[in-house]
Amino acid sequence: MKSLTSAFFLLISLTLQAQQELKIVYNYINHAKPNTYMMELVANDKQVFSYTIRLTKSGTGKRATYKQTTDTTKLFKDYTNDYLVYEERLGRDYHVIKEELKLFKWNEVGQRDTILGYPCKTAFAEFRGREYQAFYTTKLPFTAAPWKLHGLPGVVLRVITTDDVLVYEAQSVEVIDNTSFVYNPFANYEQISYDAFCKHYKSYRKEVIKKRNQRAKQQNRPIPKNDKAPRIEVIIPENRFILND
Numbered sequence: 001m002k003s004l005t006s007a008f009f010l011l012i013s014l015t016l017q018a019q020q021e022l023k024i025v026y027n028y029i030n031h032a033k034p035n036t037y038m039m040e041l042v043a044n045d046k047q048v049f050s051y052t053i054r055l056t057k058s059g060t061g062k063r064a065t066y067k068q069t070t071d072t073t074k075l076f077k078d079y080t081n082d083y084l085v086y087e088e089r090l091g092r093d094y095h096v097i098k099e100e101l102k103l104f105k106w107n108e109v110g111q112r113d114t115i116l117g118y119p120c121k122t123a124f125a126e127f128r129g130r131e132y133q134a135f136y137t138t139k140l141p142f143t144a145a146p147w148k149l150h151g152l153p154g155v156v157l158r159v160i161t162t163d164d165v166l167v168y169e170a171q172s173v174e175v176i177d178n179t180s181f182v183y184n185p186f187a188n189y190e191q192i193s194y195d196a197f198c199k200h201y202k203s204y205r206k207e208v209i210k211k212r213n214q215r216a217k218q219q220n221r222p223i224p225k226n227d228k229a230p231r232i233e234v235i236i237p238e239n240r241f242i243l244n245d
Helices: 001-020 194-220
Strands: 020-030 035-043 047-058 065-078 083-090 093-100 109-116 118-127 130-137 155-161 165-175
Touching: 020 155, 083 194, 093 194, 109 130, 109 155, 118 155
Parallel strands: none
Antiparallel strands: 020 035, 020 165, 035 047, 047 065, 065 083, 083 093, 109 118, 118 130, 130 155, 155 165
């Protein structure tokens, strides 16, 4: 009877552990736009779901306030099947892109920091035109990171690019017992590869530039420079926005 009771409580303990969820709110700044965003991330041991909301700023200094807009993007990671899927907007069209999960190759360094009370290690990786520095902790019982980042043995609480374009900074961390399922919002959507998306993007940019040049010519204005579409991932040279040059 004693062994059955011990087995029962062990099962309950494992069940509760499996039901735990990680919730992180990040402040996300993209200096290439420039825009400020809020990202909320929910993770369990098999999946990660995050959505990013663009914020609008009112006022300055201590009186500055931020309001959420309807401009959002979503990303889902599946650890079991090693893929991530997310949405990208080109003009009025939305594309759902699927990629393999292991995109980053990290090099760990000896630098240390403390974020929200969690001791963090540091690693660097180059990815699609930029170098990323990630600060991660192994003191949380999860593996999770914002955006497409993956491959570090812990939870990423801060990310910066070495050219100062991109910053993710965790504002709050919460571990809760929850039976909710982290779902894939793109399960019923047609999905394309990243290479296919790049082809769509190049065609879209060519059309935008063509129309813009035509309008400038009709209005007898100088042809504008093709540097108005910075991206975090560099697809074409005009995406290469560097803040600290």
